[in-house]
Amino acid sequence: MASIDNFQFAHEHRREVAWMSQNTNTLPMHPAVEAAIKTSVEDREYNLYPFKRGIFGLPEAIFADLGLDEADMLLTNGGIEGEYIATRALLKPGDEVLSTDPSFLPIHDQIAMASAKAVEVDIYRKPWVLTPESADEALTPATKMLLLIDPNNPLGSGCTRAQVRGLAEVARDHGLWLIDDITYRDFNPDHVLASEFYPERTLFSYSFSKGPGLAGMRVGAILGPPAGLKELKRYDTNVLGVNVIAQRAALAALESKKEWLPKVRRACESNQRTIQEAVGKVDGAFLPVYPSKANMFVIDLSAAGVNPDVVEERLLHDHLVHTRAGSYLSRKSGGKFLRVSFSVSAADCRRFVEAFPGVVEKLRA
Numbered sequence: 001m002a003s004i005d006n007f008q009f010a011h012e013h014r015r016e017v018a019w020m021s022q023n024t025n026t027l028p029m030h031p032a033v034e035a036a037i038k039t040s041v042e043d044r045e046y047n048l049y050p051f052k053r054g055i056f057g058l059p060e061a062i063f064a065d066l067g068l069d070e071a072d073m074l075l076t077n078g079g080i081e082g083e084y085i086a087t088r089a090l091l092k093p094g095d096e097v098l099s100t101d102p103s104f105l106p107i108h109d110q111i112a113m114a115s116a117k118a119v120e121v122d123i124y125r126k127p128w129v130l131t132p133e134s135a136d137e138a139l140t141p142a143t144k145m146l147l148l149i150d151p152n153n154p155l156g157s158g159c160t161r162a163q164v165r166g167l168a169e170v171a172r173d174h175g176l177w178l179i180d181d182i183t184y185r186d187f188n189p190d191h192v193l194a195s196e197f198y199p200e201r202t203l204f205s206y207s208f209s210k211g212p213g214l215a216g217m218r219v220g221a222i223l224g225p226p227a228g229l230k231e232l233k234r235y236d237t238n239v240l241g242v243n244v245i246a247q248r249a250a251l252a253a254l255e256s257k258k259e260w261l262p263k264v265r266r267a268c269e270s271n272q273r274t275i276q277e278a279v280g281k282v283d284g285a286f287l288p289v290y291p292s293k294a295n296m297f298v299i300d301l302s303a304a305g306v307n308p309d310v311v312e313e314r315l316l317h318d319h320l321v322h323t324r325a326g327s328y329l330s331r332k333s334g335g336k337f338l339r340v341s342f343s344v345s346a347a348d349c350r351r352f353v354e355a356f357p358g359v360v361e362k363l364r365a
């Protein structure tokens with residue numbers, strides 16, 4: 001059964017499924033977020049087109065969250081829309097974008113839509129991140145952009161300050177645009193923004209889907225220097241703005257962030273420890289990256305004698321635990337791993353650890 005059919009099945013059983021497949025966050029949200037959504041509905045804010053720049057206070061709250069002063073932004077329907085706008089606006093046919101394998105491949109598809117090409121540096125090996133040295137080696141005269149997903153989806157690896165600085169220097173030395181995809185930043189207390197080293201051409205892809213748990217709201221942003229944003233705005237098709245209810249939820253999430261973020265991080269820490277212990281007892285399974293700097297990591301199954309696609313399917317259909325096989329995330333190593341997200345309740349995490357060993361044993365029998 002193809003992965004897409006698994007999603008249909010999972011959505012049909014939405015309430016019973018442990019959602020560990022999309023790096024979403026199903027932990028309870030701060031009450032202020034739900035209250036903001038309800039107030040917006042009661043006020044019938046949805047009757048009007050929202051103010052295009054964003055509801056008052058939201059752009060400022062995003063800048064403050066990142067500590068940025070001299071930036072501009074476009075509010076978007078999730079971070080992914082901003083990445084589409086950026087690739088569309090900044091790439092020409094034949095251009096190359098330095099990226100990785102594994103990666104969040106839908107962005108590579110967007111690069112292809114601009115008739116450009118993602119050059120996928122293999123990071124399914126130590127140190128499990130794109131290093132400045134490997135980026136430098138993969139450069140060609142056609143390279144115009146560097147896509148840095150930090151922390152990385154699906155590995156959960158994060159760059160050190162020195163690595164971010166090194167990558168920013170590679171980008172600067174070759175006049176590249178640097179897309180710093182910070183979708184998973186909230187989960188990494190040590191995260192370093194590339195703009196610290198290369199503000200002139202760093203663009204941030206910013207999301208409310210993961211830390212704040214608002215994936216279904218579809219709200220995010222693309223941010224960067226005013227000159228860069230000016231170029232992007234030529235390709236902004238969303239002239240009427242982003243869902244106003246989603247914007248209210250996003251603003252409330254930022255205003256209450258100090259209260260909910262420590263709890264989300266603690267849950268991720270505890271859940272990934274639980275999964276690590278269980279994986280340690282399964283012959284042939286290991287965690288390439290632990291601890292993760294995001295809300296997911298991968299379980300390598302290449303020595304376990306099982307196919308991750310079938311593991312995904314059996315976990316879902318026999319145990320209502322939805323995970324994601326690597327084929328969605330890596331052309332080269334996708335057959336080796338299963339990605340598991342753990343920003344879920346302890347009870348959902350337990351369902352995974354109870355089901356996983358048995359599924360693997362049965363499949364390799």
Ligand SMILES: Cc1ncc(COP(=O)(O)O)c(C=O)c1O
Nearest residue numbers: 078079080104153183207209220
């Ligand atoms: C690396 C990366 N970038 C962007 C996105 C898209 O996020 P959004 O929901 O904000 O569109 C995802 C979603 O999983 C992701 O993993």
